[in-house]
Amino acid sequence: MSGNSGKRPPLVADRRYAAPADRGSGKGGNGGKRNSKARSGGGKGGNGGRKTRRSPRRQPARRGNVLTRAIGWLLRLIWRLTWRLTAVVALILAMATFYYEVQLPPAKTLLDGRSRGSVTLLDDQGEKFAWRGQTFDSISADNVSPYLRDAVIATEDRRFYHHFGVSPRGIIGAMIINIRAGRGPFEGHGGSTITQQVAKLLCLGKPYDPKAWKNESAYVADCRRSTLWRKIQEVPYALAMEWKYTKDQILTIYLNRAYLGAGARGFEAASERYFGKSARNVTPAEAAMLAGLLKAPSYYAPTNNLARARERANVIIGLMQEQGYLTLAQAEKARQNPAKLSQAAASRAGGYFADWVMESGPDFLTTQTTEDVIIKTTLDQRIQKAAEQALQDVFSKKLKDGSKAQAAIVVMSADGAVRAMVGGRKTDVAGAFNRATQALRQTGSAFKPFVYAAALDLGYSPSDFVKDTPLTIDIPGSGPWSPQNYERTFSGLVTLTTALKESLNVPAVRVAMAVGLDKVRKVASDFGIQSDLAKGPALALGVSETTLLDMTGAYAGILNGGSSVKPYGMVSLRLKGDDKPLIGQSGGIGERVISTKSAKLLTYMMTQVVESGTGRHAKLKDHQAAGKTGTSQNSRDAWFIGFTADYVAGVWMGNDDNSPMSHVTGGSIPAEIWHELMSKIEEGQPSKPLPIIVPEPRVPPKGAETEAALAAGKEPPKQQGVAEKILSDVLHRLGGGRN
Template identity: 60%
Template sequence: MGNSGRRKPPLAAPKRSRAGGGRARKSTRRAPRRRSRNPLVRLMRTVLRLLWRLVWGIGWRMGVVVLLVTGLAVAYTYTTLPAYQTLMDGRARGSVTLLDRDGEVFAWRGDQFGGVVTVDTVSPHLRDAVIATEDRRFHYHPGVDPIGIASAIRINLSEGRGPLSGNGGSTITQQTAKLLCFGETYDETRWKSEAEYVSYCRRTSIWRKVREAVYALAMEAKYTKDQILTIYLNRAYLGAGAYGAEAAAQRYFGKSAAELNPSEAAMIAGLLTAPSALAPTANLERSQDRASVVIGLMREQGYLSADQAEAALARPAQLSEAAEQQAGGYFADWVMGSGPEFLTRDTTEDVIIRTTLDQRIQRAAETAMKSTFTDKVREESKAQAAIVVMSADGAVRAMVGGRDTTVIGAFNRATMAKRQTGSAFKPFVYATALELGFDPNTVVMDEPYCLDIPGSGRWCPENYSRDYKGRVTLTQALAQSINVPAVKIARRAGLDKVRRVAGDFGIESDLADGPALALGVSESTLLEMTGAYAGILNGGSSVTPYGLTELRLMGEQTPLMSRETGIGERVIRESAARKLVYMMSRVVEAGTGQRARLPRREVAGKTGTTQAARDAWFLGFTADYVAGVWMGYDDNTPLTGVTGGGLPAEIWRETMTRVHEGLPPKPLPMQRPAPRSSSSEPLPQQRAPVVRGNPIETILRSLFGN
């Protein structure tokens, strides 16, 4: 019987479930995706698939091209990189280190580089602080950190800035590439100044970011991580003119970079973000706050234990004594301006300058300035003052050019401000008279006195007290700063001779031609005047104030220039100078300068107050030092209630009291005149000549006696 009408049995038995339930396992085959019947949807899907294929097709090819171009750029850059040892010092100019008279550093100028350090020679705390602050994945990326860049862009956009403004996400390697300016060195023919070059190197743009990345990748291929970090530690600018870790450690803490503790290392590492603004010499508190943030980062990343971090926060870094005081800024600027420009202001070498500065005396002057203005000048006053202290040979021991004693590059009123000298000029009038044979006991009439000045009319000098003393000696006239006798003596001695004597003593400013010369209408600087008074103290020889004693290149022992004294040629006889010292001592003992007295020590000096009290002076000396003080307003506003015998004399006394601490008293080199009669007026039989206003009467009296 055939089976043509039957269904053929399957060739294999259907699968059964293992449980034996007889039910077949459900098929896992995915059902075919149903195509949308909507033609618009099908069109969009087709377009997207085509776009993806296009993007992918172009993208991977472009990626290959970019990788090839980048690889070629990195390879080329690699061939241009020098040995890393040559990249340590990237300064365009040199530095000047200034030493005081004892050989101690007190100031730096120019671009300071303390010497090459390596990752192995610096303090490990500094190395760790830099990595923790600037690039925590430094040891794991190839020079560019995509994670860091993405994070920086996110932060910038969230804070409303452009993607490249603010945080840059740069690695230490990229920062080093920027410090190297991608291999472009400073060229005077291309950039107008070093500042323009630095600005160019720091410029940010997409293209420069690409160059930075290529240069960083090449550096990672050429150098080891330690070598890159070494370059960075040596080239980074760390504020206050310090380039590199060693210069910063010496500048701020007076120690080697190898000796930095965690708090000091954190402070230096914290400067990398804003070296000028965060420099501890500019704002110590702000620098300490930044350092505490760095210490926190070091703790988070395991570079410091909890105890170490707590100890560092409890004892923040402090400046060295020299860095904290910032003593002698005005003095340092003056020395830099007085030396050869190519070895000071524009030096390309590292220069060592030894100076005459005495830091003890400098502190005394600065303290006297601050205490006087704090205690005796109203807070809102804009009055200024200046102080100069020097030895009798012209060696300047201290200089304060204004009330703010910690500035650098500021207007120096001790050397730059030319002001009328007032009665402080009178010693040169009497120096001329003494040189011509006058005596401290020579009598002159203080009386109403008028002169006809060609081109100016009638001039009648008046005394500050508005009265007249009658017959007075030259000593009395100087002690009481009486004007009429000074004018008479100047005319009798000869105005041209007075100008010559003052000029020979070192007053180089233009001196007035008329008789008002005797009253100090000419202008001079405090430094000039103090130097001229030093000539009186040293016995009558001219003095050139000086601060530089030796200049040499760093590493060399033979000085390029040196100086041992500022004493020049003799101006007046020593006997005349000694008589003048006596007359000036009476200014302090019984005259207008009594506020300048020092206990158990002889002092000579002279006050000076100009017309309308626009300037007030006191200049004087002991057997050891000469000091000058000027006080006034920069805009010539008259002082209120201030004369040379007032606040300037008090500042002088405060300064010199501190200067002479521990020094034994010495007598002044003065010659006292022969004893006079007990009468306050010279007797008729005395031979002391009388100087009157009428020149004919003067001649007759000199011929026939009084």
């Protein structure tokens, strides 16, 4: 072949694989010949070899190779994009983490996140009984009760000491739970670690700015929003905290900043609030109850619903046992001995009293304080409890179902130190309308002791006589006015003692006119009645309005011998950690109003009101008592105010809308409440006599002339000891009653 062409044959590459054997021969000999021909470059064998390489049987393999190469290329592209994107994200995450880490302050500066301070109120024995604002006391993961530390970790983040601040598994699991429950993926369970929760509590390092937020509540609500963007932001912040702080430091921040209901910020404050002890000393049952508050502080607060709080605590005890923090025996003991509230937390005494004390101090140290303030008060928790119980007991027996009648009680010492205060039928409240201090109501006949106080201070005797006969006074511009007694009858000549004992209206008007209305107003005002007193003779019948607190304080002036008092509840105010008070006692005994003799004579007259007069329902079994009833026009207000040698107590009853009450007078339900209250207060106390002077009796003139004059409604002959004068003064319309 070479000779024919005169050229060298073309080079042909050797086959890498043997050609298929000849199907006809079943042997490899022919194949070998074809291979030999192919290598020599001639014959049909060579062409046949190339045809075999392009045969249809090899096409699927070539398409498979193309698909494989395409998939491989795509995978390589995805890998290149993935690791580059991951690198970018990691770089951004590292930069964000570094940014937050640089800005994070020392851990100890993050323990107290409140923008305002708190006020803790102590009773007369120095025991805590009420709080205002968010109380705070620091604790650390090192010195807190191990039961509490374990309870928190078991409840909130069991892998706290093992993760790096973020738990992808926890977040994904929470999202699945939320979606299955029909909520959005970030609504409900958050799957956040304790570190992430701290990030929320710190609001990602953004401090509260009053100019940027409507109020602090709006700021807190925004910080706690659970959105995808907020979750993304939490990641570098949590990593930064894990980078800068130790696990115990992060846990310490959490233990101190978590809100746990009832105005308690942090576990130390909550433990003091609910159990009256430090978080260092809580039992497993108490620790479980505290940890259970983290889910919903207000809902599970033991002061809100103790049974519900205990049910939640049992769930936490189960988690602690399951995770090995409690043995079976310890868990069972905790369930059988559930946490109990402290006396102050259980009674929640002093709601109205605490509000009143807060109002008595400057705002920058009470309601608006940025410091933690301690106020020592005059409250006696035993008396407070007795007052609340007396009101509930009598109302439950005497009021009809659906009655909207309200009541208020004030108990104080003779120097004006308030020992108890009830401002309404609901006693476990804060910030409510206080009927003891804020309600201005007509006093009715409860005002009459000040009329007789003025007379006694001018030299009258309780044994002096005054006419209880029809009286008509012409009021310029208004016409004649005739005061009436409650029973619409007249008793003739009566002593001042009888006139007060039976709460007769006409004699009270006559005495007030005789001594001078200005004198009566001055005595009442000096004793502490702060309201605008009526100008005319109706003043004597209690048409003026005042508060129960002022009236009770005025009666305290009678008990202490005739000196005015300023009712007070604050003994001292100091900053937490300081021993020296910033503010001292806010009230006490003031100037003398009437002589001691006059006060003792008046006290005697008021004992007769209780012994056999309109206030007989208030009479005590083993203790001498004095007092006065009062009922305003149409029974809109009913009062009983009285005292023993130890305490003065005032009771008011009425409707908030000033509507009349049915068959209620000061000598009925209010006197019964007073009796119930003082019986509880004086129980077990030694009986002390009241400071009284019993006056010498006097005999009225007798004879047919006097009797005829009285029967005709005319003025009888002048009697020894009676000095009356009728003044032409502008009169207000009569309002008042006998009781």
